[in-house]
Amino acid sequence: ANGLSIESWRSDDANIWSDVIIPAFNKSHPDTKVNFAPTPPTEYNSALQAKLKAGSAGDLITCRPFDTALDLYKDGHLAKLNDLEGLKQFSDVAKSAWVTDDGKDQFCMPVASVLHGFVYNKEIFEELNLSIPKTRDEFFSTLETIKTESRYIPLAMGTADQWEAATMGFQNIGPNYWKGEKGRKALLTGEEKLTDKAYVDTWKELAKWKPYLGRGFEAQKYSDSQNLFTLGRAAIYPAGSWDIQTFNNQADFEFGAFPPPVAKAGDTCYISDHTDMGIGINANSTNKEAAKVFLNWMASKEFATLYANAVPGFFPLSNHQIDIKDPVAQEFMSWRQQCESTIRNSYQILSRGTPNLENQLWNVSAQVINGTMTPEEAAKETQDGLEQWYKPQQ
Amino acid sequence: MKLLDRLMPSSGIRQVPKSVTIHAVLLAYTVIALFPIIVVVINAFKERRAIFRDPLGLPDSDSFTLVGFQQVLLRSDFGLYSWNSLVVTILAVGLVLLLGAMAAWALTEYKFKGNLLITFLFAMGIMIPIRLGTVSILSLMVSLDLVNTLTALVLVYIAQGLPLAVYILSEFVRTIPKELTEAARCDSVSEYKIFFCVILPLLKPAMATVAVFTMIPIWNDLWFPLILAPGEETRTITLGVQQFVGQYVTDWNSVLSALTLAIVPVLILYTIFSRQLIRGLTSGAVK
Amino acid sequence: MASVKLNNIKKRFGDVDVLHGIDLDIKDGEFVVLIGESGCGKSTLLRLLSGLEDITEGDLYIDEERVNGRSPAKRGIAMVFQSYALYPHMNVFKNMAFGLKISGKDKNFVNNKVMEAAKKLKIDHLLERLPRELSGGQRQRVAIGRAIVRDPKVFLFDEPLSNLDASLRVQTRVELGKLHQELKATVVYVTHDQVEAMTLGDKIVVMNKGRVEQVGAPLDLYHHPKTQFVAAFIGSPKMNFLTAKISQPDPDNTQLVLESGRAIHACVDTSSLNKGDLVQIGLRPEHITLDCEHNTVEGTVTLIEHLGELSYLYVDIGQEGEMVLKVDGDNQHKAGDKITFGIKSNRLYLFDHQGKALKRVNAHTSATITL
Amino acid sequence: MASVKLNNIKKRFGDVDVLHGIDLDIKDGEFVVLIGESGCGKSTLLRLLSGLEDITEGDLYIDEERVNGRSPAKRGIAMVFQSYALYPHMNVFKNMAFGLKISGKDKNFVNNKVMEAAKKLKIDHLLERLPRELSGGQRQRVAIGRAIVRDPKVFLFDEPLSNLDASLRVQTRVELGKLHQELKATVVYVTHDQVEAMTLGDKIVVMNKGRVEQVGAPLDLYHHPKTQFVAAFIGSPKMNFLTAKISQPDPDNTQLVLESGRAIHACVDTSSLNKGDLVQIGLRPEHITLDCEHNTVEGTVTLIEHLGELSYLYVDIGQEGEMVLKVDGDNQHKAGDKITFGIKSNRLYLFDHQGKALKRVNAHTSATITL
Amino acid sequence: MTPSNQHDEKKPFPWHLVFFLGPGLLIYVVFSVYPLLDTLVLSLYNEQQGQSSFVGLQNFITLVTDDTWSQAFWNALGNNFKFFAIHMLVQNPIGLLLAVLLSAPKLRLSGTYRTLIFMPTMLSVVIIGFVWQLLLSPIWGISEDFLYNIGLGQYFDAWLGKEGSALITLAFISVWQFVGIPMMLIYATLLNIPDDIVDASVVDGANSFQTFWHIKLPLILPTIAMVSILTFVANFNAFELIYAVKGALAGPNFSTDLMGTFFYRTFFGFQLQQGSASMGAAVATLMFLIILVGVMLFLFFIQRRIQRFQF
Ligand SMILES: Nc1ncnc2c1ncn2[C@@H]1O[C@H](COP(=O)(O)OP(=O)(O)OP(=O)(O)O)[C@@H](O)[C@H]1O
Ligand SMILES: Nc1ncnc2c1ncn2[C@@H]1O[C@H](COP(=O)(O)OP(=O)(O)OP(=O)(O)O)[C@@H](O)[C@H]1O
């Protein structure tokens, strides 16, 4: 068969693939028919797993970072990519999310990462005469001002979808507490525990968000948060860089972004720059050669430029120098220079056992914000969970 | 008393309050049942800001817009999805009815070894959701090379719908007077013709009942389309809407329009069957 | 048309013996009526004949051929059910034509056949109607029509009139009788109703608990019941029974004494019995006279039913219970009246303790009514 | 017990007039039977009396009180339905006790009442059974028992026997008659069956298409039907009707001519009619003699039905159609025989073109059978 | 047929049975029975990295004893019973009430009511879930305004988001959707009660309520029993609504987790959690057993005592 089919959870990007990326690829490779077949993110893992088991999955598989993909590789669903030409375009850090624990085998090629930070409504800030908060104190006084001096919701976030609390909350502001990669690695080696001050403090800050959230935030879903912000009813939005695209489409006001505030002015800042997306080849694909050709093309500067500008907020991981036109995306991108990058701390290895740390983080972070759990309890619960199965932490 | 009677020659008047109460309660519940659906439909025709400003207001000249529907029809192949759903649903329901009626007939009319076992086997199917066997089903479909075909869906839906169909139809077959088949047998009618010319036409009302009860879960199923036929060409409307909603979750015009569009075919199918449904129910099947 | 012969036919459902060995000869063209109480096995026997049920033991011959295992379709029979069993979704024409069509008959042939039968049954104007649009009597005729068109050798009827109301029943009964005369078909006809049995049957088979109690021509059964069961079954109102003791057995003039002590003479041969043996006196309501003679009994009228030209008197005769008398329509008795009535010695029946009829001597067998 | 008076009662269902103004007086303790063809409004009338249906127009008095709008419970009536309408989930005792319990009667009182009624109806051994464990006749008695315990002023029966088989029907009919004599209750009784009507009713109301056709004592209706409808309705087999033309109107000896040209004399006053007017001759099967006199008619026997003590002859008399004759049981005629029979001038009825009976002169009204 | 009747004609092979039963049975066995059995068998194995080994009942023991698993399991089971209880206490009584009202004699428009009230049952959870989230959303404020207008404004809360109320709210949404089914089934049974019986009780002096309580209710008990079983089976299989509204993690804090969502997470995994086919199969097997035991208990204790009545 001459066709290639791509499994992905990026259903939002379907149009971009079909209208921009695939035609670009076909310009140089007119014979290969490529089909982008996304599944919504919530069903992606289960559907993909079922399809792989049954042998009905596509030729190219979009990889979640770390263990989810690693397990697929271990189960023999992903092909080894060690000798793929295009991999040379990526740094080891970028590739680290998709290598085996011993560092020998590469099974997915990095595609993009996402950054966290806060997006704000410039018009509201102007109206209230606010400036961008640099420190936590400034951040909370800004929130307080918005709350007392206007009818806007200071912070657009809900806990109904749980992951919002963990990803846009905990993983967003946390790196400043646990010092990015340093803290993350220490957790892996067992030197630090989740009950340590850095983590408890992260949750403490999250707990302090509660008064600034909208009414009924417990039932507020991710899309509600987005809507609150784009409809101009909320001033600040704890964001993932991928939101830029949605906001560009829907907000009729100008918005900007700032990185998670630090404790004191001048402190080193840490940002979550998460290697979110890779792509690999289905081990059972009947069209591996074409798949490799496609991957190599995806490692090219042409793809990186196309992709970064078509989907602002997804930042290419390859070493090519590219221009990003979107101002907000540029802003996000610029933090890479100012701050230290790290990835989400629960992704590598730590979510390998039962109970699952990532799921636990979702649950406890939401509860901490809801006020149904104290930061200490949250820390203890997650730490207990880890200790149940993770040797270095026992 | 006498005076009263004379004043109210038709004593029906006195029963009016009772029927008023009944209508009031039914009307109230009807409103509860329809309100959410109506909210969806009216807001599908409103601008995004109007949806938020006045969610219960009817669209007026300012807020009226069809942009949602345009988006839906432009960005997803609703026609194809509907067609797929229709094909799958009609084929599956039709075959469930036919095969179910045949099995129900055989199980109730003929005594043979294994009758009880098979009846029991079907009864179990009512209790266990077929979804628990998803992985095996999927690998089966792969080995049959049926993945991403509507055939796969149809087959699974038949397996899913048969147990209840056999159960309900068996009850119905029992209510058909034995004399009818005996008369036919005396008339030298073959067993096949007895079933197709005599029994099947008599099962019509029951079939409508089964059709509705089988159709609802099939039409609305998300699971198997997702697993067995997620491809663009074989996507069903429910899956299409679900993905559309997932994709454009913040674009409420489009979402509400998609939902509205998804309601329409169900309503059409239901109105076709509803009269038969109540006839089937009242002729004594599901007691 | 064909003869039917049953040779010691038995039927068992699981452990239950329903028919205990039925022997029966039905001649070509004969109209045989099966009667008996509910549950005595009439329908079962019919179903064995039709082949809808398997025969447990014994041989069944239709037209001299043994047909035991043969399927209903191949026996050349047609059956009319109590409920008519019309196909509710087919109109009258299709109902009648169904069997013929199925057997692949030529369309013209089918049409002609159906039209002919429909005309005969006067339902040719109803051919387009569905069964539910027909009255009971019309449905009944369609059911018969469906049987006729197939030219069966034997017609089987299972209580075909019992769903009709009284007046329609009478009318349809008459039509059935005429139809049989016309078709000269062999008919086996099950009924509960003794009037039907008496009026339609060339031969009546009285069944009792899975056995044949008596076979005979209608009037034969009326006049010469072999058992008390048959005597009670044939005749309306039912024969009255009184328990009596033989005070003097005799070959032609037995002397009996009722429980009340009253003596009765009977022209019955009781020479096989002994003095003191208990017997049942059987006495038809129409054979009791109000002009007192000898052999009289007294009683009190408890109820009188006027039917127009005649009336029924219900008379309490004390210890022996109640008797029914059929009397003239202008009889003026009232409830509470004391009356005396006579029993003609040559009009009464005696049954021994097994219910067997004792031989009557000089019995009055003509049916003249002797009111 | 109570009297019931209906004063120009009308009933309309939507646009359909079902009852066109019924006047009726029912005396205390009277047993009134409503008969008439299916759909003539019998059940509707009963339901108006019971209060289950509203009266459209007119007045209904029970015991002199106007009860038009009153609820069924407060009318002091009890109704026995054709289907018995026993509560299938209650045993016999509970079925009978339900009405009393509902009205909050003392437990002991209820028990006594039910036991008493059950004994009277001989169902006291069945009290624990559920309706479906009862035979038809037993169900029937439970239904009656349920009515009795409530000591109603008026009993309403809607075809209570029509679901029973023939022999049980006769038996239950007799019991009903006795029960009425015992309870002396006012009863309104609907039936199709004229034997029931004749035997049970003190008074029979013949209804026809929502109107009362004639009210009278049973024998009165038999002997003096006011209309052809009533004449045809009462008597079994049905009265024979022949169309004739008046050749000589006369106050007491009318001369008629049949279509076949045969002349007939009738002792009927036809002075109001003219020569040449068409009339219907009515002739009961039991009033036709086979000993030829004057006034004879010839015909061919088409069918003979033997019922034991008597037989029915069906005779084709040519143009005028078919007549039924009730003859002696030992009559030896066969189908195909030509016979001649006589019509007694004083035994026949004449009906004018509206179906009204013409006055008979010297009519023989006693019910002696003249075979 | 007895052996003595040797010359009886032989019964042919029952080809018609094969014809009537064959196709349905084949499809059913291949695509339902076999996969399900396969799943049940799988629950006795441990599957890791493509290797599977027989472990007997170990998976079940883990499921009910091991802390990490059992907490989730018992929580889901408990929630499921709550979910079921709400359906029994709310859905079926409302269904009954509506059915009784609909079957009132000579009621005009009853067909229209029936059709309209049945409508939500026809809609997919995608629609239902979305609509109710919108209606109950504090952001949109429809419910809040409504409660405010009838003077109950202070009772409004983000019901779907609170641990204490989320499950109940979802149960009510489910009730709203499926009330049509008990209504239809009970309505049909009520129509089958002969008018005569109701008339008889009216003549016996019973008022509407007494007639309902003493006559109609006992007669529709078998249907209510059947509806209960259907509700039980459906509730213990419930998945879609929770999944559509709350996702597979069934938040907040698993307060809306049902056996169905628990099974889904276990079997297919979620986010970073890997699915385990064998543990999933164990959950499925337990679900099946619970349903089976429930149905059996029901048949044994309740159904036996309820009689069906022929009218
Ligand atoms: N399939 C069967 N299994 C067991 N017993 C049966 C079966 N069919 C009939 N019987 C029994 O056989 C006996 C005779 O039944 P049958 O129907 O022949 O009676 P019947 O004379 O036709 O009665 P009726 O006049 O009520 O129709 C009854 O006791 C009945 O219970
Ligand atoms: N609820 C109703 N609505 C409209 N028409 C009705 C209604 N009830 C009865 N009728 C009509 O009224 C007429 C009389 O009906 P009714 O039941 O009183 O007849 P009936 O004399 O009892 O007949 P049957 O002997 O068949 O029981 C019939 O034509 C019937 O169709």
Ligand SMILES: [Mg+2]
């Ligand atoms: Mg029978």
Ligand SMILES: [Mg+2]
């Ligand atoms: Mg009636």
